[in-house]
């Protein structure tokens with residue numbers, strides 16, 4: 001039976017378990033105010049009575065195994081947030097619970113079963129008791145409750161009866177279940193995406209790439225866009241809502257602690273999508289360009305917290321482009337020697353060189369200031 005436990009670790013990962021505490025015998029739990037054989041704490045540790053742990057393996061077929069029982073609790077505890085869990089297990093546990101629902105309800109109502117009555121205490125104990133039976137009496141389990149057994153094989157990625165080839169789930173095993181019309185078929189393939197090993201991992205990846213790539217790219221390119229005011233209504237809000245729907249979808253799929261997912265996925269998803277949007281608009285643009293002239297009413301040094309930033313912000317006539325501060329911002333060298341008095345004597349224009357992008361939004365290809373003296377402006 002140590003083999004089975006070994007494969008348990010090999011095929012599935014209990015990710016958040018940090019420590020296992022061993023006690024010589026049954027010990028007192030202050031939390032439960034009772035003597036216990038074993039206890040599993042979420043995200044941290046399993047506490048075991050060594051005597052009872054050993055008994056589990058001394059009697060390999062009595063369907064009682066403390067070590068497997070507590071490990072089963074730890075595996076399920078992992079699913080309670082996105083800090084790390086086995087993705088295959090997470091993706092299939094709901095299916096397995098659905099398939100075993102009827103048996104659980106009967107056991108909870110004290111209907112005699114192949115499974116130990118303690119499994120009727122709650123859903124967690126039911127799973128842990130099933131795991132004990134699975135490793136200690138697989139043949140009888142399959143005979144008595146074939147669907148629960150078969151799907152548990154799939155859930156735990158192993159068949160304890162396949163002693164000749166590494167306890168693996170063979171194609172023959174899957175075929176056999178599919179061929180028997182009385183059984184609920186298993187999924188044809190086991191798919192494990194290592195990249196998506198956990199939602200925490202996926203969310204973190206999205207968050208970091210959004211922060212490192214999405215946000216800077218978006219800010220850089222959006223400076224060169226004349227997005228008009230409809231941009232946020234037409235693009236940003238739908239992207240935001242789509243991100244929210246994803247989160248709701250994953251929540252429905254049974255993943256808890258939405259907070260992580262929303263925060264990580266939103267920064268990531270929203271900004272990666274928006275940055276893609278602006279890159280496409282800039283890269284795939286019309287060859288035809290247009291030039292626009294805007295008369296300037298005022299040039300003012302940008303002041304932040306009482307100190308000049310070295311940048312100048314233009315105010316255009318009729319407050320044109322009022323929402324596009326980036327387009328109206330110029331460096332000292334771009335402003336050159338234009339002074340307020342010069343502005344009174346001549347006319348200053350901002351020249352924008354534009355081309356329409358893929359999404360129909362104007363890209364600012366270049367911008368500069370020109371000065372037309374009062375004497376020659378109407379030549």
Ligand SMILES: [Zn+2]
Pocket residue numbers: 069073124125128
């Ligand atoms: Zn238990």
